[in-house]
Amino acid sequence: MAGGEGDVKLLGLRLSPFVARVRMALDAKDVTYEYVEEDLAAKSDLLLASNPVHRKVPVLIHAGKPVCESRVIMEYVDEAWHSCAPNLLPVGALERAAARFWAAYVDGELFAAWGRVMMAATEEERAGRAAEAAEMVAHLEEAFARCSNGGAFFGGDAVGYVDLVLGSNLFWFEALRRMFGVRLIDERRTPLLAAWAERFGEAAAVNGVVTDTLVGMAVEHAKKLRAAAMTNK
């Protein structure tokens, strides 16, 4: 194990972007860990005891101590395995602040926005919601130009914090494209992000976590969520 700092366990859910980013962060730093898939309809005692406040995945358990909330976990992984390349957060204080800002923007705004695209009841409603999400993605296109400094990733030459936070949503974006033909990142409107998404998909830490099978699972899950929402109307 890289870092040699004791046992690492991750409580997760394959379809969760919050979990996927943590898995990719651990893989990027070559940290060996045990992955435990949770059933959110019957949460394990370990999950409830480890995250009694939110009762959500992911939870990282390192040497018996839990760390909750995906972005907190990523920062923890970066610090606990600081000697293992790559650094997830940039080195400079201003660059770190920018990375945290954009990661919070993805989670606080874009995540809910693409969820609304997925759950729209009519094509007209979906078009409006897709336009809202596209505006957010346009901000991220500008952020990429600034943060990447001409490099391949938000983090520069290597996949970093913002790459993993945004990139962990990409398999859901692909599910939206397959289901509804909605392209949140597209070559015409957001050419930098379109090229970035290609590179991100090829990065070693991403392969194995985000797969075509996972996109298929996301499509099936989205269909179930939509059916449940229609029945509850």
Ligand SMILES: N[C@@H](CCC(=O)N[C@@H](CS)C(=O)NCC(=O)O)C(=O)O
């Ligand atoms: N802000 C949290 C969000 C985690 C989250 O929403 N996890 C969902 C799965 S995608 C969950 O565990 N939900 C269980 C529940 O709501 O009961 C993070 O970044 O870790």
